[in-house]
Amino acid sequence: MAPIGHRRWAIAEGYIPGQSLSQEHALVSHEAVCLLNAGDRDAHVAITLYFKDRDPTGPYRVTVGARRTLHLRFNDLTDPAPVPRDTDFSSVIESSEPIVVQHTRLDSRHPNIALMSTVGYCEA
Amino acid sequence: MAPIGHRRWAIAEGYIPGQSLSQEHALVSHEAVCLLNAGDRDAHVAITLYFKDRDPTGPYRVTVGARRTLHLRFNDLTDPAPVPRDTDFSSVIESSEPIVVQHTRLDSRHPNIALMSTVGYCEA
């Protein structure tokens, strides 16, 4: 399939709640970014995180295989540094190939979960 | 009315929770895509699903009549294969006519529902 998407994305919202009522993996509070690579070449992706009152950290590097999707939790990023909890951040996502990026948060601080999602901003 | 929309869309987020507390149709956990065809010709739509660690499946074929909308649940897709539950996926949606695509999830794993929605990414 012809590739679809852009190479440069940003998500202004970012926040990982420090608490979860459940430790079941699917229901732990998380902030995720879904990366779709519909093209025929692997996409090498670099993520940079921005904060309120300190310098950016990154790049965090991941690969999304050709014709694959990766639903990446910011919770799981550790290199070069774990993502702080209960802290506002934003992200810029740069890819070697066109990809499509969508942002989702599951918040399970309370007995019932809350969800939100939006397509990222991409540079036209 | 003049057609509105694009012919090529992508939704990077996709996940059907395997559990629902209610079996009432409106409240079963589902992942849906709303397809609006405001034009005067039927839109023939092909959906391809992308996964983390196996090849894409599809196309799933649906028709959206002229001047009609179709709110399609991924839960209901069965040909060429049912959509696996509790599994991350993405979708690419290709249409013979301009359409508008919006993504929605209702999550009813817990006693109270959670909703999320976003317009799909379209190729400019």
Next chain:
Amino acid sequence: MAPIGHRRWAIAEGYIPGQSLSQEHALVSHEAVCLLNAGDRDAHVAITLYFKDRDPTGPYRVTVGARRTLHLRFNDLTDPAPVPRDTDFSSVIESSEPIVVQHTRLDSRHPNIALMSTVGYCEA
């Protein structure tokens, strides 16, 4: 202020739950569209609704004053016909002036509310 926005928008998702646990106005289940007219001329807006298996209805006509916003509930539309509950629909929104359109649903079928929101699709 210089106007901002577009004249032609679409929202593919639409559904008004027939039930609400609360009859308090702010908490009745509703489907809403927020219309911002930041320009210096009144915006005359026509909304057309699309359904799964019958012809479109409309136009529903509203005016958004210059430098004003209107948060319109589909629940409140009655002319030329009320919007059916528990029924999938989509909408196309056409304005005489540039406006910005955002879609929101509050679902209060259950003891706790669920929210979703997304910017509409606009014709570039």
Next chain:
Amino acid sequence: MAPIGHRRWAIAEGYIPGQSLSQEHALVSHEAVCLLNAGDRDAHVAITLYFKDRDPTGPYRVTVGARRTLHLRFNDLTDPAPVPRDTDFSSVIESSEPIVVQHTRLDSRHPNIALMSTVGYCEA
């Protein structure tokens, strides 16, 4: 990093619930706008609020430092006037530098929170 974003944004949806069950800062009902400035110069931002039946108020002025993000709660804006609760509004956000804007609401009127989020509309 090269700047990413636009200088002119709008968010048609806006509403701060007057009630919260929790007074814990993270869980107070709020309407927020996340502003990412990935560029190398401070961004001077002016926010104007629009209402249903009175003139706009503003500009509210904030600065987002170079390579910083600011998650701003409309609840916290006081100059030139606090933002009324339980009142529909919209916002236009103008920046001296390219930024990326995302809108989020946390609604904690009820025992369990509801979330929604969407990227703002930007002038192409």
